[in-house]
Amino acid sequence: MPKAKSVRLSDVAAVAGVSLATASKALNGNPRISAATRERVRAAADRLDFRPNALARSFASGRSGTIGVLTHRAKNTFARPVAMGAILQLGAQNQAALVYDGDVQETRAMADSIRELQARRIDGLLVIGDGHEHASPSLTHNFDVPVTYIFTASSDPGDVMYLPDNREAGRMATQHLIDTGNTRIAHLGGPETSIAAQRRRAGMRDALAGAGLQPAGPVVNSDWTRVRGAVAMAELLASGAEFDAVFCANDHIALGALETCAAAGLRIPDDIALIGVDNWEGTVVDQDGSRQLTSVDLELMELGRLGAASLTTGEHTAGEHFSTPTLAVGPSSRS
Amino acid sequence: MPKAKSVRLSDVAAVAGVSLATASKALNGNPRISAATRERVRAAADRLDFRPNALARSFASGRSGTIGVLTHRAKNTFARPVAMGAILQLGAQNQAALVYDGDVQETRAMADSIRELQARRIDGLLVIGDGHEHASPSLTHNFDVPVTYIFTASSDPGDVMYLPDNREAGRMATQHLIDTGNTRIAHLGGPETSIAAQRRRAGMRDALAGAGLQPAGPVVNSDWTRVRGAVAMAELLASGAEFDAVFCANDHIALGALETCAAAGLRIPDDIALIGVDNWEGTVVDQDGSRQLTSVDLELMELGRLGAASLTTGEHTAGEHFSTPTLAVGPSSRS
Numbered sequence: 196m197p198k199a200k201s202v203r204l205s206d207v208a209a210v211a212g213v214s215l216a217t218a219s220k221a222l223n224g225n226p227r228i229s230a231a232t233r234e235r236v237r238a239a240a241d242r243l244d245f246r247p248n249a250l251a252r253s254f255a256s257g258r259s260g261t262i263g264v265l266t267h268r269a270k271n272t273f274a275r276p277v278a279m280g281a282i283l284q285l286g287a288q289n290q291a292a293l294v295y296d297g298d299v300q301e302t303r304a305m306a307d308s309i310r311e312l313q314a315r316r317i318d319g320l321l322v323i324g325d326g327h328e329h330a331s332p333s334l335t336h337n338f339d340v341p342v343t344y345i346f347t348a349s350s351d352p353g354d355v356m357y358l359p360d361n362r363e364a365g366r367m368a369t370q371h372l373i374d375t376g377n378t379r380i381a382h383l384g385g386p387e388t389s390i391a392a393q394r395r396r397a398g399m400r401d402a403l404a405g406a407g408l409q410p411a412g413p414v415v416n417s418d419w420t421r422v423r424g425a426v427a428m429a430e431l432l433a434s435g436a437e438f439d440a441v442f443c444a445n446d447h448i449a450l451g452a453l454e455t456c457a458a459a460g461l462r463i464p465d466d467i468a469l470i471g472v473d474n475w476e477g478t479v480v481d482q483d484g485s486r487q488l489t490s491v492d493l494e495l496m497e498l499g500r501l502g503a504a505s506l507t508t509g510e511h512t513a514g515e516h517f518s519t520p521t522l523a524v525g526p527s528s529r530s
Numbered sequence: 531m532p533k534a535k536s537v538r539l540s541d542v543a544a545v546a547g548v549s550l551a552t553a554s555k556a557l558n559g560n561p562r563i564s565a566a567t568r569e570r571v572r573a574a575a576d577r578l579d580f581r582p583n584a585l586a587r588s589f590a591s592g593r594s595g596t597i598g599v600l601t602h603r604a605k606n607t608f609a610r611p612v613a614m615g616a617i618l619q620l621g622a623q624n625q626a627a628l629v630y631d632g633d634v635q636e637t638r639a640m641a642d643s644i645r646e647l648q649a650r651r652i653d654g655l656l657v658i659g660d661g662h663e664h665a666s667p668s669l670t671h672n673f674d675v676p677v678t679y680i681f682t683a684s685s686d687p688g689d690v691m692y693l694p695d696n697r698e699a700g701r702m703a704t705q706h707l708i709d710t711g712n713t714r715i716a717h718l719g720g721p722e723t724s725i726a727a728q729r730r731r732a733g734m735r736d737a738l739a740g741a742g743l744q745p746a747g748p749v750v751n752s753d754w755t756r757v758r759g760a761v762a763m764a765e766l767l768a769s770g771a772e773f774d775a776v777f778c779a780n781d782h783i784a785l786g787a788l789e790t791c792a793a794a795g796l797r798i799p800d801d802i803a804l805i806g807v808d809n810w811e812g813t814v815v816d817q818d819g820s821r822q823l824t825s826v827d828l829e830l831m832e833l834g835r836l837g838a839a840s841l842t843t844g845e846h847t848a849g850e851h852f853s854t855p856t857l858a859v860g861p862s863s864r865s
Contacts (some may be wrong), residue, residue: 214549214550214551215550215551216549216550216551260596260650261596261626264621266618269614269618270614270618270831272811272812275610275611275614276610278614279604279605279610279613279614282617282627282629283601283604283605283629283631285629286599286628286629286630286631287631289628289646290628291596291626291627291628291650292617292626292627292628292629293621293624293625293626293627294617294618294620294621294627295621296618296621296622311624315595315626418818419818420816420818420820421816422816422818422820447812447816475812476607476812478812478813481755481756481757481782483753483754483755483757485755485757496605
């Protein structure tokens with residue numbers, strides 16, 4: 196493949212006998228330039244084999260081909276696939292991503308980034324959080340280009356937000372347990388103050404209500420860890436409640452529950468079926484793709500993709516939009 | 531914060547009484563423009579509170595402020611942190627990332643991406659692979675800007691490459707076992723044909739030789755999975771070899787080994803110390819940061835960061851450069 200020719204727009208302008216600005220406008224089809232001049236410039240460009248220079252194109256069109264991306268702790272395990280999904284989607288649309296990582300909760304610390312993004316004449320902005328436990332301060336008023344919030348709520352309900360569907364994840368997990376023959380379903384919940392945990396639990400109630408079932412046993416809340424999940428499962432067993440399945444609020448809790456059940460001589464899924472949320476690769480999936488646990492995937496890369504697409508080809512309307520979770524069936528639930 | 535003013539370069543040019551091109555060159559300090567004109571344009575820009583427009587700046591300077599990034603299967607678990615580290619570093623240097631994901635082994639499939647990157651007048655290119663099992667075809671000759679290969683070797687040894695240091699990871703893991711009092715160290719290796727596995731094993735030999743030790747027992751090769759790791763550990767135990775520690779080629783093998791040891795009633799780390807490689811978050815680290823396993827971290831985000839920095843502020847010299855692994859001490863090795 197040959198190198199990009201080094202023919203410049205100024206060469207084309209000289210050959211066509213017009214100014215640089217006129218040549219630029221002509222090649223961009225600016226209607227203020229006469230058809231004859233546009234034709235003359237186009238012919239000169241063809242003769243010189245001038246490759247449309249993206250810089251000149253940007254300059255003339257006022258569009259930078261660049262989307263600003265403000266990430267909140269992008270190194271975070273959950274934020275990373277979201278940001279990656281967004282950036283790959285931007286690339287698929289020939290948009291570059293100018294990514295500033297910082298604390299999007301700190302409006303003051305964001306000021307420099309905002310100024311720089313304004314100066315770069317970005318065509319749109321993505322604000323990417325690390326979950327929706329905290330809403331991000333709305334930055335939309337700083338920009339006259341579309342802004343989308345991904346994996347975080349905005350403080351302004353009129354903003355465009357893309358969020359994981361935790362309620363649907365809870366419903367889907369519980370429905371899978373119902374569909375595979377379980378009728379007495381208990382819950383090991385996440386932290387009581389967590390919005391994600393609350394929504395997953397609400398989804399569980401939706402599914403149970405739809406099937407005319409009641410939750411089995413007390414809800415035992417845990418933090419999100421394996422160690423505490425194991426303890427929570429022991430408490431649930433000690434409660435004397437009768438249950439044939441447990442919806443665990445995340446995979447780590449489910450893996451802890453699995454250990455407690457194994458230690459108690461309970462067979463999974465025959466005695467107790469288990470399901471988690473996150474479908475955390477490497478944890479519930481071995482390196483060859485085989486899996487330990489049934490789980491619900493929140494589709495975080497897809498969430499990033501949808502949010503990025505909203506700026507150009509997708510839906511950019513006010514309020515909350517969701518990515519659709521998917522079920523990943525493993526050996527911890529009945530088939 | 532106010533919106534970016536809509537004052538345009540053409541306004542500045544009109545006020546200063548110069549052409550658009552002259553105004554652009556003057557603001558960019560082009561020495562072909564007289565000092566007096568530069569001063570006049572600068573004064574007009576100040577009076578109008580003209581924000582330096584990145585598009586005009588790019589156009590005048592011929593620099594796009596954009597780095598091309600060709601990723602090979604960026605969704606891959608290992609490639610993702612590398613790409614993320616690179617993109618965050620680019621952002622920290624005010625460089626946008628135009629990311630095209632595809633198969634970098636397929637030169638033909640890359641042709642469109644290469645042409646688009648040339649047209650965008652990128653200031654540099656990163657080619658990001660998914661490990662160094664296969665070298666990527668060199669694309670350097672297609673570009674007249676610096677090109678760096680990250681997480682993949684290039685077919686041209688004269689290219690600039692940034693790779694994880696698998697040999698150092700093997701040495702570091704083994705040295706840790708030696709430093710914590712183990713003298714009879716066995717190895718559960720990865721696939722024999724894997725370059726990463728070979729280098730990790732070579733690093734183990736380095737550390738043993740440095741301490742005047744021999745490997746304990748046969749090397750049992752495995753694939754990279756937990757299930758096969760458990761079987762390999764059983765084979766090692768059945769071999770009758772005497773050992774007090776095992777360097778496992780990755781975390782999944784180590785976790786499988788852990789299960790086999792637990793089932794055999796062996797105490798970890800008192801009877802057998804175990805160490806893995808990857809420090810796979812979520813797998814060896816619980817969600818609250820507590821850990822199951824001692825491991826060596828290949829520092830993949832740092833690898834991406836170093837590779838991206840090589841285009842601008844870092845070292846851009848031919849050959850292989852490495853990120854430095856770090857030791858993550860957990861409960862599976864002695865203290």
